[in-house]
Amino acid sequence: MARVPVQFTLNGEERAEFIESGTTLLHALRDTMGDTSPKGGCQQGTCGACSVIVDGELRLSCLTLAQTCEGAAIETTAGLAAGGVLHPLQRAIMDGFAAQCGFCTPGMIMAAKALLDHTPNPTREDVIEAISGNVCRCTGYEPIIAAVLAAARSNSQNAG
Amino acid sequence: MSLSLQTFSTVKDASAALRSGGARYLGGGTLVVRAVNEGDISVTGYVRATDPALSSIDHADGRVRIGASVTMATIARRRDLGDVVRAAKAVGGPAIRNMATVGGNLHAPAPYGDFAVALLALDVTVHFTDRDMPMADFIAGNGTPSGHDIVTAVSFAVPPAGSFRFLKVSRVKPKGVSVLSIATLIDTDGAGAVQTARIALGCMAERPMRAAAAERALVGSRLTREGIAAAVAAIGEGTDPITDPIASAWYRAEVLPVHFRRLLLG
Numbered sequence: 030m031a032r033v034p035v036q037f038t039l040n041g042e043e044r045a046e047f048i049e050s051g052t053t054l055l056h057a058l059r060d061t062m063g064d065t066s067p068k069g070g071c072q073q074g075t076c077g078a079c080s081v082i083v084d085g086e087l088r089l090s091c092l093t094l095a096q097t098c099e100g101a102a103i104e105t106t107a108g109l110a111a112g113g114v115l116h117p118l119q120r121a122i123m124d125g126f127a128a129q130c131g132f133c134t135p136g137m138i139m140a141a142k143a144l145l146d147h148t149p150n151p152t153r154e155d156v157i158e159a160i161s162g163n164v165c166r167c168t169g170y171e172p173i174i175a176a177v178l179a180a181a182r183s184n185s186q187n188a189g
Numbered sequence: 190m191s192l193s194l195q196t197f198s199t200v201k202d203a204s205a206a207l208r209s210g211g212a213r214y215l216g217g218g219t220l221v222v223r224a225v226n227e228g229d230i231s232v233t234g235y236v237r238a239t240d241p242a243l244s245s246i247d248h249a250d251g252r253v254r255i256g257a258s259v260t261m262a263t264i265a266r267r268r269d270l271g272d273v274v275r276a277a278k279a280v281g282g283p284a285i286r287n288m289a290t291v292g293g294n295l296h297a298p299a300p301y302g303d304f305a306v307a308l309l310a311l312d313v314t315v316h317f318t319d320r321d322m323p324m325a326d327f328i329a330g331n332g333t334p335s336g337h338d339i340v341t342a343v344s345f346a347v348p349p350a351g352s353f354r355f356l357k358v359s360r361v362k363p364k365g366v367s368v369l370s371i372a373t374l375i376d377t378d379g380a381g382a383v384q385t386a387r388i389a390l391g392c393m394a395e396r397p398m399r400a401a402a403a404e405r406a407l408v409g410s411r412l413t414r415e416g417i418a419a420a421v422a423a424i425g426e427g428t429d430p431i432t433d434p435i436a437s438a439w440y441r442a443e444v445l446p447v448h449f450r451r452l453l454l455g
């Protein structure tokens with residue numbers, strides 16, 4: 030089997046590993062790098078559970094080859110809580126009961142983070158659009174939308 | 190499973206690597222990596238080219254050239270492309286748009302290829318390293334996933350404001366897969382009569398197609414309910430819609446005239 034080196038930063042930390050050539054970012058993260066926060070739902074691009082941020086852009090790690098991320102900055106939900114303090118999105122999801130089984134949650138959070146990184150004060154429509162590639166079988170979406178809007182409000186309060 | 194990824198700085202070298210059999214060109218990977226994940230063993234490896242020209246957009250003197258590796262998200266942010274951005278925004282959700290390339294969309298079979306439908310209406314030129322061809326020839330010929338020729342760019346005249354329209358119909362809102370898509374490029378004279386019309390349809394065949402009969406019926410008429418009646422009646426002519434889990438061929442044929450009328454009058 031052809032093993033190849035890959036090197037990128039994962040949640041701010043330099044990582045270099047050998048992976049099998051052609052491995053998806055999802056499998057590289059989960060199986061080799063020990064970050065199981067991105068979930069493998071469909072491996073077809075339809076559920077969004079595997080969503081991560083690569084160089085500031087939301088991507089589906091199940092359809093991204095790890096080798097194409099050489100030198101990139103990758104963010105996953107595992108890196109969000111700084112020093113044990115939850116990220117405002119994590120806090121809002123918990124406070125608003127916006128996770129039930131939780132399988133979609135890491136992907137939802139990354140999709141929402143990608144939105145808030147570019148659009149700190151989104152409208153409800155912006156939020157719906159931002160999570161439109163993420164499927165949730167439990168919550169009916171309303172609590173998630175409310176939580177993302179709440180996180181945006183708490184962010185802007187902190188900033189102000 | 191181990192699939193090699195070969196990365197080349199030039200398209201020429203990447204093309205040479207593709208000739209050696211089961212390797213596939215890798216754009217954003219949303220279709221080709223998905224096929225591998227689903228167990229498509231005909232793909233034995235990936236080839237990609239990183240020439241920066243593939244990722245650039247050049248807009249000068251009313252013409253724009255969009256590199257094949259440019260993503261839908263990048264196009265969606267371009268104010269200078271007018272209503273063409275609507276077609277890019279119609280593709281997938283945000284993550285898909287950050288990955289999906291123009292080159293990949295050109296090769297996507299129905300129900301995908303929404304942006305390619307727009308490109309057909311816009312009468313784009315498809316560029317390769319050694320030749321250029323009109324979009325119609327591209328669709329009629331190569332356009333299949335097994336093609337070994339790498340598309341480097343598409344180019345077209347940016348349509349005057351108001352002349353280009355695009356509609357994607359989906360059941361899941363927002364951003365479901367297409368029931369159908371329609372793109373039109375219509376020129377009217379000072380009195381409002383149609384001078385030229387190009388109409389492209391998605392999901393009405395395996396590949397994007399022109400609605401030639403409706404185009405002919407539209408020329409000389411006005412964009413009013415009465416004026417477009419003949420074109421609406423002819424819009425289904427020559428179509429052979431796909432049947433998939435989104436919609437049956439029957440359903441697609443039934444709703445096409447309705448959406449076409451709304452697009453023209455809207």
Ligand SMILES: Cc1cc2nc3c(=O)[nH]c(=O)nc-3n(C[C@H](O)[C@H](O)[C@H](O)COP(=O)(O)OP(=O)(O)OC[C@H]3O[C@@H](n4cnc5c(N)ncnc54)[C@H](O)[C@@H]3O)c2cc1C
Binds near residue numbers: 282304
């Ligand atoms: C969940 C989901 C939703 C989607 N929704 C939509 C949608 O709403 N509308 C839509 O149109 N599509 C949709 N798609 C399909 C797909 O994402 C797009 O069509 C996209 O533009 C394909 O581009 P890509 O770069 O990802 O292609 P890839 O997967 O990289 O390539 C697709 C094919 O084209 C070939 N190819 C790619 N680039 C070139 C090139 N430059 N020269 C020659 N051959 C090339 C590849 O070899 C491969 O055979 C969806 C896909 C998924 C998974």
Ligand code: FES
Binds near residue numbers: 069070071078
């Ligand atoms: S696992 Fe990637 S989109 Fe479902």
Ligand code: FES
Binds near residue numbers: 131165
């Ligand atoms: S909380 Fe169960 S899938 Fe969303």
